[in-house]
Amino acid sequence: MIKKRLFLGLSAISMLLLAAGAVYIWLTFFDREALVLRYITAILVFLAVVILTIVFLGFALIILSLLSDKDVSVFSKPVNFAFSLLYPVVIWIGKIFQITQDKIQRSFVEVNNQLIRTKKMKILPHKLxxxxxxxxxxxxxxxxxxxxxANCIRCGRCPVGKILDLCDRYCIHVRIATGGTVARSAVKKLQPQAIVAVACERDLTSGILDCIPLPVLGVLNERPNGPCFNTSVNINAVEKALLYFLEGGEKNVASGVSA
Ligand code: SF4
Structure with missing residues (x-):
């Protein structure tokens, strides 16, 4: 829970700031004499209250789901809305507190993974x-x-060969993406019901947000040689994430983010 607290705590601060912004607009502009300014202020504040109510509801559901380990996908719309709206604000507040994006994104992936694990979904191999x-x-x-x-000869010099062995064993689709566009086109073409994605914090976060409402379990890669160069991944973490979907969401099967 410790890693998750960072994203959740910054989300709570974001909501407070957004609410304070709405109150500020109301107090500053609603008393003005110009009637048109009053109308504009009232409309803006009304919209802010509606949006904040949905975000607050989504946030409360996220907390409830994390604490109770219960699926809240029946309310997926406010949850997804809260995720999408709060994320950029959280990153902005993180910058003010000098918290690195990597830390926030890692926390975001943890929150996402635990929410996905509460769904306990069973996915057919060809839909993963x-x-x-x-x-x-x-x-x-x-x-x-x-x-x-198929061009990989699985020589063992990098993790790709072993991961392809896993994909063969479980009969699942695999794509190697050079960026978001390739990943998006693979998702569009294959129409999966769930995704296991291996990437760095930044790409996982943008991928998870891009794919909403598709469930994505994220596994962080390891970067012993620096970013984007000869990276690695914990094969067991990948297998656990795959089995999580294939075996119907056994609790604790997927560790999600790799060590
Ligand atoms: S991708 Fe990796 S495992 Fe496949 S052939 Fe190249 S070095 Fe070998």
């Missing part, structure tokens, strides 16, 4: 997609695995 980042492939390998994963 594994998305991998291109940087898992060792840089001096000339095989064009982004065009076709």
């Amino acid at each position: 997609l594994l998305l991998l980042p291109h940087c898992l492939q060792v840089a001096d390998c000339g095989r064009r695995i982004t065009a076709d994963t």
